Amino acid sequence: MAIDAEKLRTTGVYEAQAPLESVLADIAEIDKAERQYAQVRKAKVRHGFLSLGIGVLGILLAVFAEAGALVLVGVLMALSGVACAVILWVAAYRYGRNLTTYRWRFELLGRLAESLQQDGDPKAPVKVSLGLKDRARLLKEEIWPARPRGKQRFSEDDWLSIQGRFLDGAEFSETVYELIRRRTYVNPRGKSKTKYRSRHFIGLRLACPQELYGDLRPLEEGLKKNLRLPASATVRGVKVGEKAVFLKVRVAEAAELIQANVMMLLGLYRALNLARQMQGRQK
């Protein structure tokens, strides 16, 4: 399935319901599109300089020309050259910028898809929604009393959701969102300051076929005890039901998101493999 690169550039959202292999092919296309946009941006910057050069020539013509008509041409050249340069540079800055800013997001999805592909059901489609632009929604705005004229805003950006099925029949559902805190205040010298902090949260749910894994509830304590995560990640919730497991992890460093993701899956499946083994021995 080919992606609509232009739609992706304007909407900033990648959505698919397709096998993992197809999602990986899409990500390769997004990567290609992002590189093309970078080339277009460079070309626009170059054209901007060319326009500026024309503008400078126009200024020189307007200053040094003796004939009135040439002065007019020079003025027009100067105005249009400078205007075009500004327009081109602004366009260059904005063109496909979201894909570049959030390149790490689709790279992360690619690495996650590669990891899932090893045990994913190749016939079952995965449903993916990936945000490639800032879609943060305001959660709360309040006074921050610690600083003079302090304010803090909390917002949330749900940027990734993925659902699919593994070869063992377990259905996974994962969401990744970023919680952002932006604090503004005025320092003693009267300057307005902004402090930004963000944390990522991964919520992973696995619904397991009971005939294969039995009752999962006895795993809860062992799962909590044996779960390993990267340094900046902390467990924020573990729920083990009869047929499903839910795990929520906070990750401070975005660079550790994929590692945290894979380690969560490994931690859950280490427990599930034990459950499956016990279930097998009971039969």
Added chain:
Amino acid sequence: MTPSDWTCPRRIGFLFPHPCGRTSPVGCPDCQNGQVQDPYAQRKDRGGYDNYGDYDPADWPGTVAASGGAMDFTEADGENLVKPQEEFEGDLTES
């Protein structure tokens, strides 16, 4: 020469073992042309989980001890984990 009806009996997988099912080991990234006997167990890329298949009863209260002792996976246990593809496609209404 690999027989035409041959399917690879090895266990592969990252999170859990499942049958390889390839019809030839040639060019296989898991067993590397048949050189790795148990690609699932011999993986070294489970960062942080070096003892992925080992279960110390002290670390798994209410599970390993309840089943009567150590639960380190043997090859026989591994075979139990490996189910034919059809079984994976079974009833999912439970989930």
